[in-house]
Amino acid sequence: MSIAPEIARLKACGVVPVVVIDEVEIAVPLAEALLAGGIDVIEITLRRPAAMAALDLVAKKVPGILPVAGTVVTPAQAAEVHNAGALAVVSPGFTESVDEAMRKTGLPWLPGVATASDCMRAVSAGRLTCKFFPAEQAGGVAGLKALSGPFPQMQFCPTGGVSLANLGSYLALPQVICVGGSWLVPADAVKNRDWAQVTKLSKEAREKVAELRG
Numbered sequence: 001m002s003i004a005p006e007i008a009r010l011k012a013c014g015v016v017p018v019v020v021i022d023e024v025e026i027a028v029p030l031a032e033a034l035l036a037g038g039i040d041v042i043e044i045t046l047r048r049p050a051a052m053a054a055l056d057l058v059a060k061k062v063p064g065i066l067p068v069a070g071t072v073v074t075p076a077q078a079a080e081v082h083n084a085g086a087l088a089v090v091s092p093g094f095t096e097s098v099d100e101a102m103r104k105t106g107l108p109w110l111p112g113v114a115t116a117s118d119c120m121r122a123v124s125a126g127r128l129t130c131k132f133f134p135a136e137q138a139g140g141v142a143g144l145k146a147l148s149g150p151f152p153q154m155q156f157c158p159t160g161g162v163s164l165a166n167l168g169s170y171l172a173l174p175q176v177i178c179v180g181g182s183w184l185v186p187a188d189a190v191k192n193r194d195w196a197q198v199t200k201l202s203k204e205a206r207e208k209v210a211e212l213r214g
């Protein structure tokens with residue numbers, strides 16, 4: 001299976017930080033703090049009004065980091081994040097309308113799946129790399145193992161309840177290319193502009209991935 005270079009970047013990093021940005025001005029220092037800790041991808045979720053401008057800024061000002069848009073749930077958002085400079089897109093679920101809109105952008109898209117029916121829809125659309133969401137709540141490692149049995153062609157990025165403590169058990173599965181999570185960017189660190197903390201957590205995560213991958 002050929003793999004898009006952006007997906008290869010997610011895989012190489014091993015950990016995708018899922019971030020919520022309330023104020024545009026924190027976007028660049030936050031991205032730089034992740035980068036300083038060796039994390040060269042950032043998923044900016046469209047949970048807040050500032051997200052689109054933050055994405056645009058990171059795409060323009062922090063060339064070393066892969067700008068990924070998250071929480072893309074409508075076709076209009078798919079087009080918007082493309083214009084804002086996202087190089088890959090993640091959604092919590094799968095719909096045909098977002099699939100179609102994503103096809104128009106040509107960007108790699110990781111739709112979210114949590115059930116066999118979700119996987120059947122994704123596979124039918126040729127979307128073989130998916131977010132497994134919400135990972136821990138949808139059965140964790142055992143759930144993903146069982147779910148992916150009938151879909152040997154699929155690869156996953158488990159997200160939701162993943163942390164430094166359990167990422168190893170996900171990354172040990174051959175069908176898992178990376179994990180996602182918000183733990184690298186705690187709300188408190190953002191509130192206090194504690195970028196050193198974000199860098200420290202990033203470094204820890206990267207070291208763990210390196211250790212696991214030998």
Ligand SMILES: O=C(O)C(=O)C[C@H](O)[C@H](O)COP(=O)(O)O
Nearest residue numbers: 018045071092159160161181182
């Ligand atoms: O906003 C979205 O679309 C999402 O993608 C959901 C996030 O990926 C998870 O909420 C992250 O889960 P935690 O790491 O447990 O905080």
